[in-house]
Amino acid sequence: MPAETRRxxxxxxxxxxxxHANGDLARERQEARHDV
Known part of the structure; x- marks a missing residue:
C-alpha cells in the first residue's frame, strides 16, 4: 500500500x-446527570 494511502x-x-471515545464520554456525562 502506498505511504500516502496508509497515512x-x-x-x-x-x-x-x-x-467514538468522545461520544462515550458525552453519554457517560448525560447518564451521570440523570442519576442526580
Whole structure:
C-alpha cells in the first residue's frame, strides 16, 4: 500500500476512534446527570 494511502487511512482511523471515545464520554456525562 502506498505511504500516502496508509497515512490517510491512519488519520481516518484515529479520528473515528477519538470521535467514538468522545461520544462515550458525552453519554457517560448525560447518564451521570440523570442519576442526580
Amino acid at each position: 490517510t487511512l491512519m488519520k481516518l482511523m484515529i479520528r473515528l476512534i477519538l470521535d
